[in-house]
Amino acid sequence: xxxxxxxxxxxxxxxxxxxxxxxxxxxxxxxxxxxxxxxxxxxxxxxxxxxxxxxxxxxxxxxxxxxxxxxxxxxxxxxxxxxxxxxxxxxxxxxxxxxxxxxxxxxxxxxxxxxxxxxxxxxxxxxxxxxxxxxxxxxxxxxxxxxxxxxxxxxxxxxxxxxxxxxxxxxxxxxxxxxxxxxxxxxxx
Amino acid sequence: xxxxxxxxxxxxxxxxxxxxxxxxxxxxxxxxxxxxxxxxxxxxxxxxxxxxxxxxxxxxxxxxxxxxxxxxxxxxxxxxxxxxxxxxxxxxxxxxxxxxxxxxxxxxxxxxxxxxxxxxxxxxxxxxxxxxxxxxxxxxxxxxxxxxxxxxxxxxxxxxxxxxxxxxxxxxxxxxxxxxxxxxxxxxx
DNA sequence: CTAAAACGTAGACTTTTATCATCGTTCACG
DNA sequence: CGTGAACGATGATAAAAGTCTACGTTTTAG
Numbered sequence: 001x002x003x004x005x006x007x008x009x010x011x012x013x014x015x016x017x018x019x020x021x022x023x024x025x026x027x028x029x030x031x032x033x034x035x036x037x038x039x040x041x042x043x044x045x046x047x048x049x050x051x052x053x054x055x056x057x058x059x060x061x062x063x064x065x066x067x068x069x070x071x072x073x074x075x076x077x078x079x080x081x082x083x084x085x086x087x088x089x090x091x092x093x094x095x096x097x098x099x100x101x102x103x104x105x106x107x108x109x110x111x112x113x114x115x116x117x118x119x120x121x122x123x124x125x126x127x128x129x130x131x132x133x134x135x136x137x138x139x140x141x142x143x144x145x146x147x148x149x150x151x152x153x154x155x156x157x158x159x160x161x162x163x164x165x166x167x168x169x170x171x172x173x174x175x176x177x178x179x180x181x182x183x184x185x186x187x188x189x
Numbered sequence: 190x191x192x193x194x195x196x197x198x199x200x201x202x203x204x205x206x207x208x209x210x211x212x213x214x215x216x217x218x219x220x221x222x223x224x225x226x227x228x229x230x231x232x233x234x235x236x237x238x239x240x241x242x243x244x245x246x247x248x249x250x251x252x253x254x255x256x257x258x259x260x261x262x263x264x265x266x267x268x269x270x271x272x273x274x275x276x277x278x279x280x281x282x283x284x285x286x287x288x289x290x291x292x293x294x295x296x297x298x299x300x301x302x303x304x305x306x307x308x309x310x311x312x313x314x315x316x317x318x319x320x321x322x323x324x325x326x327x328x329x330x331x332x333x334x335x336x337x338x339x340x341x342x343x344x345x346x347x348x349x350x351x352x353x354x355x356x357x358x359x360x361x362x363x364x365x366x367x368x369x370x371x372x373x374x375x376x377x378x
Numbered sequence: 379c380t381a382a383a384a385c386g387t388a389g390a391c392t393t394t395t396a397t398c399a400t401c402g403t404t405c406a407c408g
Numbered sequence: 409c410g411t412g413a414a415c416g417a418t419g420a421t422a423a424a425a426g427t428c429t430a431c432g433t434t435t436t437a438g
Contacts, residue, residue: 060330068334070326083323092330122311129318134272136325137259141249141281143332144365145257148395168416176333181395183417337425357386370425372387 001029004052005104008076012127017120026114027104032097039095045084047105048128051075054101057170059094069174071135072098072162078128085111098170148177149185156189190218193241194293197265201316206309215303216293221286228284234273236294237317240264243290246359248283258363260324261287261351267317274300287359337366338374345378 002024010017027050032038038056039045049056056079058071070093073079084091085108106114114121142154152175156163163171172182191213199206216239221227228234230249238245245268247260259282262268273280274297295303303310331343341364345352352360361371 060334062334063339068330070329070333082319083326086319126315126318129315129322130271130275133318133322133325136322136329137272139329140259140325140332141257143329144259144362145249145251145255150252167414169414173333178396179416180397180418185395187417356384358384367426368386369388369427374425376387 001052001102002027002104004076005050008050009124013120013123019118019120023114023118023121026110027106030101030103030105032101032103034097034100036097037094038097038103039081039084039091039093041092041094042090044088045081045091045093045095047107048078048080048082048085048111049095050104050106051077051079052102052104054097054099054103055166056101057096057098059096059173060092061094067173068176069170071139072166072170072174074162078132082129082132098166143176148175148181149188151175151177152182152185152189190241190291191216191293193265194239197239198313202309202312208307208309212303212307212310215299216295219290219292219294221290221292223286223289225286226283227286227292228270228273228280228282230281230283231279233277234270234280234282234284236296237267237269237271237274237300238284239267239293239295241291241293243286243288243292244355245290246285246287248285248362249281250283256362257365258359260328261355261359261363263351267321271318271321287355332365337364337370338377340364340366341371341374341378 005027006020006024009020009023030049032054038047038049041060051073053075055075056073057069058073058079058081059067059069062068071079079095081091081093081095083089084093088108111125115125116122142151146154155171155175162174168182168186169179172179175182177185194216195209195213198209198212219238221243227236227238227245240262242264244264245262246258247262247268247270248256248258251257260268268284270280270282270284272278273282277297300314304314305311331340335343344360344364351363357371357375358368361368364371366374
């Protein structure tokens, strides 16, 4: 399974990477059960996770204790609260496995050491950041410029597999609408 | 005015930076008039801007050709469409000066050369990315978890100067609500 | 300086979204 | 297995947000 991570990195940096085995050793394999939490708000985010298999939800609670999903991350991607991870400050977010997951986790100490000593790993970090940022930018633009119905259509076009793979409740919370509304609008397509 | 940029960098990296003068030379001073565009959707974003003075709006158009503001960036911060800038692909965003601005612009060629050859500048780039990303994460969480009224209160608390400094129209578009709604809700506080 | 344009507020009204309750269905777990 | 909890759909209703018009004020540009 670690080969999924190896492949991910070589795909991005080419296969002439020194220290790749050393990098891979810093990652701990972790299995997360469905609904298991990897991070709770108030705790410091101690790891960056690479998802080899499964799906993670990053969410916050609104004033009425409903979940609002900032991001849904699937296999072959990275997931963390990078802000808390980088600063050591308590996180305001929660991360939960919405499917049984196979993950690789790297802690802050190893992560920082590698970004400082292994230039290739530093590039990986920048790519994680850039990809996360790109994703965020698109998401903000959809949230501020589209209606609920348009956001549903957007998801169908750009991340169609999510809609069949995940519960309606989760999709609705990702789109920033209520599950009842999602159910009705979806029926009208 | 270039000293604002010099100060910004030394504040973050300490003042023992080699090549700082070389770095600063790569930045072109630019004055932008109120309402002048620095980027139009469809064009490639050629520069990263440092704002020494003034305020920039990053926005997209929705289906009805209304502006939806992804971000508002003020002095002592960086602004760009990093996705288009990094990839060279056409941007889907627009950037406009909402006040007369004094900017420092660095183009892609110089930027990439510096990230590769000057480790200190690479750190600056990572900090720009991290700050932009952190900002985006907060923004997504407010957009998915707060009502219009709550978002107004949020802005009053965390970016109060924006509310007095900018037009209601712009603030409303930043909050993802219509100007009429913003006007009414504001009156009810 | 002045006319035109843009802006901010307000009222009336429509549409969209949220809330609440209900009811089969599905799913998880003992 | 069976049973209790979670889920998804739907109707009725309430609340929130959007739309349109109007009007006085401010800003802009010639």
